[in-house]
Amino acid sequence: MAKKVKVRFAPSPTGDLHVGNIRTALFDWAYARHTGGTFLFRIEDTDTTRVTDEYIQAAIDTLKWLGLNWDEGPEVGGENGPYLQSQRLDIYAEWAQKFLDQKDAYHCYCTPAELEATREAQRAANVAPGYDGKCRDLSADQVAVYKSEGREAVIRMRMPDGSTTFVDEIRGEVSFEHKFVPDFVLVRADGSPLYTLAVAVDDILMKVTHVLRGEDLLSSTPRQIRVYQAMGVKPEDFPVFAHLPFVMGQDNAKLSKRNGEVSIAWYREQGYLPEAICNYLALLGWSPGDDRENITMAELCELFTVEKVHSSPARFDMKKLEAINGDKIRALTLDDFLKWSLPFLTKTGIIAGTDSEIALVKSALPIIQERIVKLDEVPQMLKFLFVKEFAVEVDSVSKIIDDVSKDVLKRSLKELEPLSTWNHDSIEAALRACLIEEMGLKPRIAFGAVRIATTGSTISPPLFESMELLGKQASLARIAAALTL
RNA sequence: GGCCCCGUCGUCUAGCGGCCUAGGACUCUGGCUUCUCAAGCCAGCUACGAGGGUUCGAAUCCCUUCGGGGCUACCA
Numbered sequence: 149m150a151k152k153v154k155v156r157f158a159p160s161p162t163g164d165l166h167v168g169n170i171r172t173a174l175f176d177w178a179y180a181r182h183t184g185g186t187f188l189f190r191i192e193d194t195d196t197t198r199v200t201d202e203y204i205q206a207a208i209d210t211l212k213w214l215g216l217n218w219d220e221g222p223e224v225g226g227e228n229g230p231y232l233q234s235q236r237l238d239i240y241a242e243w244a245q246k247f248l249d250q251k252d253a254y255h256c257y258c259t260p261a262e263l264e265a266t267r268e269a270q271r272a273a274n275v276a277p278g279y280d281g282k283c284r285d286l287s288a289d290q291v292a293v294y295k296s297e298g299r300e301a302v303i304r305m306r307m308p309d310g311s312t313t314f315v316d317e318i319r320g321e322v323s324f325e326h327k328f329v330p331d332f333v334l335v336r337a338d339g340s341p342l343y344t345l346a347v348a349v350d351d352i353l354m355k356v357t358h359v360l361r362g363e364d365l366l367s368s369t370p371r372q373i374r375v376y377q378a379m380g381v382k383p384e385d386f387p388v389f390a391h392l393p394f395v396m397g398q399d400n401a402k403l404s405k406r407n408g409e410v411s412i413a414w415y416r417e418q419g420y421l422p423e424a425i426c427n428y429l430a431l432l433g434w435s436p437g438d439d440r441e442n443i444t445m446a447e448l449c450e451l452f453t454v455e456k457v458h459s460s461p462a463r464f465d466m467k468k469l470e471a472i473n474g475d476k477i478r479a480l481t482l483d484d485f486l487k488w489s490l491p492f493l494t495k496t497g498i499i500a501g502t503d504s505e506i507a508l509v510k511s512a513l514p515i516i517q518e519r520i521v522k523l524d525e526v527p528q529m530l531k532f533l534f535v536k537e538f539a540v541e542v543d544s545v546s547k548i549i550d551d552v553s554k555d556v557l558k559r560s561l562k563e564l565e566p567l568s569t570w571n572h573d574s575i576e577a578a579l580r581a582c583l584i585e586e587m588g589l590k591p592r593i594a595f596g597a598v599r600i601a602t603t604g605s606t607i608s609p610p611l612f613e614s615m616e617l618l619g620k621q622a623s624l625a626r627i628a629a630a631l632t633l
Numbered sequence: 634g635g636c637c638c639c640g641u642c643g644u645c646u647a648g649c650g651g652c653c654u655a656g657g658a659c660u661c662u663g664g665c666u667u668c669u670c671a672a673g674c675c676a677g678c679u680a681c682g683a684g685g686g687u688u689c690g691a692a693u694c695c696c697u698u699c700g701g702g703g704c705u706a707c708c709a
Contacts, residue, residue, distance in 0.1 A: 160709050195708060260707070267705090276635050277705055302707050319638065328636045328705085336707040343709050367637055367704045393639080394702070428645090431658090435646055439657040458639095458646085461702070465644050468659040478672080519671035529670095576668085595668035607670045 153185025155358045156351065157211075157218070160192040160343070161203035165210045166410035167464060168362065168395045171429045174448075175392060175457065176360050177216040178430070181449035188354060189221030191232045194346050204232070210412050214422045215445060220354070228354040233346045240341035243349050243379065244303050244334055252378040253334060255301035256283040257294040278330025279304065303335040305344070305374055312370035317390035317454045324370040332371050344368070348375035356387050360454065363391040363461075390454050393433045394461040419492060419523025421480075424473035432462040442475060474521040485517060486510050489526045496527040498534050508533060512617050515609040532603040533617055538626060540604045540633065547606065549633050553597040556583060560598055561627050570620040572612035579612075601630035 157176040159169050180187035189211065193199040208222055220226030230236060247253035256279075258266075263279065270277040284306060286294075294301075307330065313323040334345040351359060351372075369389055376386050397410075415425055427443050436443065436451045443451070480488065486509065490501070499505040509530065516529045532538070540548070547553065563582045567574055583594035599611050602623050608614055615623045 158709095162709080192709070198708070256707095263707090271634070274634055278635095316638095322637075324637075330705085333707050338707085340707085342707070347709085362703095362709095363638065364703055365709075368709085391638085396702085398644095431645060433645090437647075439647070441646090441658055460639050462646090463644060465659070468645065471659055474672090516671090518673090521671095579668090591668050593668095599669060603669095605669090608668095609670085611668050 151357055153180060153183040153358055154188055154356050155180040155185060155360060156188040156190055156354065156356045158190040158192050158347065159207055160195065160199060161207045162195065162198040163203060164411040164413050165207050166412065167429065170214065170412055171395050171432055172360065172362055172392055173211060173216055174426055174429050175434065178448050178452035179358065179360060179454060182452045186219045188356065189218035189231065190350060191222060192343065192346065193232055193234045194341050194343060206413065213416065214426060233350065237341065240345050240349055244345060247305065247378050248303065250378065253303050253305050254284055256304045257299045257301050258282060259299065276328050281331055300337040302333045302337050304331045305334050307331050307374060312373050314369060314373060314389060317388055318457050318459050319391060329370045344371050345375065348372045351387055352376060352379055352381055358390065359387045360390045360392060363393055366391045393458055395432055396461050396463045398463065420469065420473050421476045421488065424469065424476040427476065428469045428472045432464065433458045470521045477520060478518050482510065482513060485513050488523055489513060492523050492526050498527045498531055505534065508617065515613045529609060532608065538604060540600060540630065544600045544604065544606050545633055548597050548600045548630055554631060556589065556594050556597040557601055557627050557631050559583060559587065561624060564624060567620065570616060572616045575615050576612040601627045
């Protein structure tokens, strides 16, 4: 019987989680859910100079916001914790000592300057750069000399001769000659562990069965496998590796701050829905195999297999994300749309959040739902319903001060004033009768003037519905005011 | 430089030897609809990096080449 799948997402929060990280997290999560396995979330904070508590918290919040819930990890705990590597230092130290005792690893006293000089020479000589194994077999005397010089040692893993071959679930069999995989550092001179040590130890100790991660880690896999071997793990117990293709920016370089907005926090502020982000990201490097593109989280879990993941990198396309976000917004129920919209309305000060305001927003949302792509457009769309001191946009004023417009507005006022029933049907019937039929105007001319007068802009939600929501009193007052411009 | 990965429309992709005069989606262009903006509908543009093989037949298999990317840290 196959082992129960356990997939881990293990970011190193040296900044806000970005699009690439999230795509990896999404695939990890989807694979775990698809297989009925466990999704483990681990924080790789061994580089204390770059990881901050704020970034760690932000990573946790982002995953939660996206709905990528984890079964083991920060906040939820689990039997293989702790899940912050900074809290597991003693574990790594123990293993490092064991490797030392087994002679799989050794102390290296070379200074950074010496290592740099070696690399320079190798480069100049056109040979593979990397540690030359100088400290592999130091005698006690030599060690004593180094120590007397005040040198501090790092712990290096000894790479034996030969090669490492493993099967990558996405790329097939991959092989590395050890002469191109130099002895690597496990523990810094200050005693702190490096990624190379911590990642391998944790994946084994936390019983991870599948490692789905970015392809930048592909060439570090032989090192990871070397640590498994030193730990005494049998090959059949190694995790399965699958290296996901990159998400690239417009300029065909790995996505970074330079080539586009990559922080998920930014997308959140712009009004993208988590489901849209996940749907779009799912399509970057993966497809269900048919023409389906609108995929829910539940469907993703059902359909996701590593087999369908690409081996080639994908370019991030904001336009397509926007299109999907628009689709997702249109598919929202009214209550959900309201829930997502409210924060944008209050944040911009359009509404304070009173019950009556919320009720008006709720009745107005249906008429804007199909005309926005992002939630941050909601305030602009509904502003006219809430502004205390209404004014026509400066650019639009000139369009309603001509004689025709004045006539339209005067006539509208006269026709609307006696209306006893104020709804979009009655408003439309009244305005059509007088402006289109009697005055013989083109609808876009006639209604355009009324639109500017009542909503303040040439662009608005449907006019009659807008006027209904605005109310008779305010509508008429605005038309009257427009006549004085 | 060395090692490794990758290569279908502008972009994301379908395709796993004949169903391909290469399908879908986004973008773009034109049109329809229309009270603005959208949405919706219709149409159009545009791709198998190149060169060799293998085969009756190749986007699909092999080789070479070109191009892109990653790694080459006491980062991850």
